[in-house]
Amino acid sequence: MTDSTPQNDLWPAPTATGAVNATVTVPGSKSVTNRALVLAAHSTEPGWVRRPLRSRDTSLMADALRAMGVQIDETVNPDGGEAWRIIPAGLHGPATVDVGNAGTVMRFLPPVAALADGPVRFVGDTRAYERPLGGVIDALRTLGARIEDEGRGSLPMTVHGAGSLAGGGVEVDASKSSQFISALLLSAPRFNKGLELRHTGRTLPSLPHIRMTVNMLRTAGAKVDTPQDGGVRDVWRVAPSALLGRDLTVEPDLSNAAPFLAAALLTGGRVTIPGWPRRTTQAGDALRTLFTEMGGSYELTDRGLTFTGTGTVHGITADLHDVGELAPVVAAVAALADGESTLSGIAHLRMHETDRLAALAKELGGLGGDVTETDDGLLIRPQRLHGGLFRTYEDHRLATAAAVIGLVVEGVEVENVATTAKTLPDFPELWTRMLAGPADGPGGSDGPTEAAHDPAGPAYGSGSPADGSRAGRG
Known part of the structure; x- marks a missing residue:
């Protein structure tokens, strides 16, 4: 793990003032x-x-x-x-x-x-x-x-x-x-x-x-x-x-939906991701199962996926071997849960954009968390967290994990949030628009606010694979 990003480029992670209620259209995969x-x-x-x-x-x-x-x-x-x-x-x-x-x-x-x-x-x-x-x-x-x-x-x-x-x-x-x-x-x-x-x-x-x-x-x-x-x-x-040359339409990036669904889970809110495919090979589809086990519920319709939280978050024991890219946000949620979590099967994350296991243990620990590296994952014992600097090591998924912590912990400052442009352009704008709530304010419109990057159309990547894959795990 290296730390080569200037520390003076800090983004104050906004804190939610209530239950998040939004529709967030994430860009393509x-x-x-x-x-x-x-x-x-x-x-x-x-x-x-x-x-x-x-x-x-x-x-x-x-x-x-x-x-x-x-x-x-x-x-x-x-x-x-x-x-x-x-x-x-x-x-x-x-x-x-x-x-x-x-x-x-x-x-x-x-x-x-x-x-x-x-x-x-x-x-x-x-x-x-x-x-x-x-x-x-x-x-x-x-x-x-x-x-x-x-x-x-x-x-x-x-x-x-x-x-x-x-x-x-x-x-x-x-x-x-x-x-x-x-x-x-x-x-x-x-x-x-x-x-x-x-x-x-x-x-x-x-x-x-x-x-x-x-x-x-x-x-x-x-x-x-x-x-x-x-x-x-x-x-x-x-x-x-x-x-053969084909005409393909790209699905929304389901892994990039992780922080937005986490916002619903942590605040007891409701977030809809339009265009969520009923069947897909994307690893991010596992969020439905993971975040349900951690205390939420979802509904998948032709419109997309709507995830609802209760405000109570449970610890989880999960093998993330197949879906390691979800680990940073899952770890952030686990650090705010009501019980211990064990994330395993992710030793390979040490060779990603940074050593993600070491980075998560260090940065969550720097905010007061109790996170221990294991041979192939993380052991997370929730503690009362406090504000502070959260380094990202030029890793986009660490930046979104830090934003998730900032939802319920005041004073989190994220180093180089611009690194999210690697796969999720305009993340800070999407995040703040999600937190803004319904356009008419409390007591106004019943509909959720729309935090859109690009309207999603019929998506490529779905279907029933012939090689044994199944919906919900890839």
Whole structure:
């Protein structure tokens, strides 16, 4: 865990004055947007990505693909929603890709670069050089790619694309990140021999994200055979094939709904997230179960998800192995619960944007909390919290977790809240509008206030996956 953000950039987290009553339209899913961009770049014909997330991570992905020759035209739909037209072209170098600190960019694009004609240099933020990439690098070398990384197994590096890649069989230990598997699967239809990928690690985190990758590949026309249980030594097979240009609409980012649903839970309020899909491969769908176990209730209708809190929050024992991205906000809620919580299965969070386990233990502890790191998670014993500085370590999910604490603890100052732009643009505005309450004030309109980033339309990413995933866990 590093602390490289200036501490003078502080945001006073607003405190709720009563029960939150709001409708919050969250922007599109980063995971879906970046996968859709990669698949469209590999397609044999133009395609559309509608209502994409526009954030730092997705902008980095789009700029990187443009640098390798892909044309991405940004337009606006008649209803006001944004749409990106992707026109694939021959991938080429020389090019330089800035990955920032985006795991999807640093891991999804080296296989794309291996298919380009010419060298592609990968650089990024300081933290990006510390994040694991060896699984992708070693696998690409086995499949026929030439990569210069000076033996680091991490950035910076150069992929010397030869215009094609042999493909075939490869073993990967993806216990540090499921993105190792998704990265190879997304480009596998373009490999001469396709791909037979065997996972060799002891664990495999974030399975919903792999299921998302598989579903999106199939929608684009790829033939993918998947394991049944998503366990150790499972095998994925992708046949070489042409991908079709599709017209895809991106679902709301359900993981980014976490702080807003937490607001309803903590204040005994009511928050609606429009466009919440009835079936989805997004990890954030698990919030329905997690926050219900912690004391709330929900209703899922054609309009979306409405979550209602009672103002009483219970501790929880939860294995978050599949949905680790939810851990920071869940930990923040747990620190305000009426009993002890144990969050497990999330050792891999030590290698995310920052060491999230160490950061949560330190920052919640700095506000008076009792949080202990375990081998694979956190033990949280609620204490009376007080105001103070909450460092974010340039991690967007720590910033939203701090905002959640600030709802009921006065005087919380969040360092560099702007880091939320990584996946949730305009978060401070969304947050304050949510807290403003009904536009007519108390005793006025019965309807909730609308805190909107971009109206949500019919969403891509839902459906009944054929690889054994189930609604509520991915």
